[in-house]
Amino acid sequence: MTELIKAAVLTAVNKPLELQEFPAPAPSSGGAVVAVAYAGICGTDIHLKSGNLPVPMPIVMGHEAVGTIAALDPALSTDINGAPLRVGDRVVWSNNIPCGRCHECLVLKERTLCKSRKIYGINRTSSDAPHLLGGMAGQIALEAGTAIIRIPDDVTFEEVIALGCAGPTALHGMLENLTIHPGDTVAVQGSGPVGLAAAIYAKQMGADKVILLGAPASRLELALEIGACDEVIDMGIYTDPAARLEKLRQMTPQERGADVVIECAGVPAAVAESLDLARPNGQVLVLGQYTDHGATPINPHYITKKQLKIFGSWGFAEAHYVKYVESLSQLRKRHDLGALLTVFALEDVNDAMDTVAAGQCTKAVLRP
Ligand SMILES: [Zn+2]
Ligand SMILES: [Zn+2]
Structure with missing residues (x-):
């Protein structure tokens, strides 16, 4: 049978x-x-x-x-x-x-x-x-x-x-688009698996400080506990984008903003916010908008005036999955995945x- x-x-x-x-x-x-x-x-x-x-x-x-x-x-x-x-x-x-x-x-x-x-x-x-x-x-x-x-x-x-699928998704977008240097501050929007993966790999790629913006508090605590990020901004406390921007700026040298912003929130409004969070001449990677949730108002003036570099990245292919698996032998020593x-x-x-x-x-x- x-x-x-x-x-x-x-x-x-x-x-x-x-x-x-x-x-x-x-x-x-x-x-x-x-x-x-x-x-x-x-x-x-x-x-x-x-x-x-x-x-x-x-x-x-x-x-x-x-x-x-x-x-x-x-x-x-x-x-x-x-x-x-x-x-x-x-x-x-x-x-x-x-x-x-x-x-x-x-x-x-x-x-x-x-x-x-x-x-x-x-x-x-x-x-x-x-x-x-x-x-x-x-x-x-x-x-x-x-x-x-x-x-x-x-x-x-x-x-x-x-x-x-978060690990290879983050690796695809980050390896093929972003330049991260020692001394850089990376802000990650979203504390789901893609956000955690992006935070972990930002550190691997050389970032000095990784700030995770997300909610609920339990997820942020877990992220800190496993060493996925250095600091968090709890969106349950900082509910207003202006308050988050001020808080993030205070965490960066000369209050410049983040050198790199990685959007992993999946909420369209997060993309508008990413333009504010990035420092002048900074990089923004839009990784979280896998589902079409419709349009959102942005102020494109910031893109020109701040000379932002904006990237998009969709899912992953074989090469990214291979890299992901290869990275795990080291990642597991640093993070309790x-x-x-x-x-x-x-x-x-x-x-x-x-x-x-x-x-x-x-x-x-x-x-x-
Ligand atoms: Zn998935
Ligand atoms: Zn084809």
Whole structure:
């Protein structure tokens, strides 16, 4: 009898996810089947559920996961770094497969902009076999072309999933756009996983001081506790943008403002505020506006007058995921990444989604 695998399926917008069962898949040509150890819940999942980002339904959700190889097609013998792959290996994978043939992939060399990217848990319906193309399930079927990465022996599943898609997202935007020097102050707007990842990597890239603006207080305390940032501005206390600007300026030399501002808040108004927080000739990276929440008033005069450098960055591709995993052996020595997790059973997926939507935890993960 075929083994049945449980999965959390979104069948309609704004409806609770359903637990459905699908037959255990066999690896496709050049692919692998992974027994999921943890699947992360990301802010994006909340937007998918509420219909802010249209997805094909029904869909097994989950675009970030880690696990153990359960079955391997003989045509797949190494991970993306050339390390041998075997059944039982602990792995993670880049959640998207760019086509590798289009203008964006080949001419612009921006694989994140590929319009026909296949993304596990985001644009792969569960209607057809192999059904299990999202992480919130007992198993996931990874297809040929997936960048599978063997997890280094000294890194735990918990440490990888803690910044599951936030880490590579932050790395993509920061490595390819920002210049951070010793002595710099970096302000990060937003204390969710992307904000924490940006704060951690800002320090890695050489920043002297990293200031995290966010809420609630519990998240900021956790950020300080794991050493993700040096100082915080609690938006529950500093509710007014003018008060936050004054506070931030006081924390920077000659009250100049931040050398670099990284927007990870996802709220359109945060972008207008980032222009104020940045010092003259400073850099602003807009990383958090993954979901289209509409327009917001800004004063473009500041961009010209302050000679701001403004960058945008969308998701991540294989190279960023490889860098992310490579960074973890050192990051784990400096930061207790596992402390970010709140673990739920797969069966409690709807409770977990509600907890994330309410901002009551930093990183919710499901354990099948
Ligand atoms: Zn995500
Ligand atoms: Zn493409």
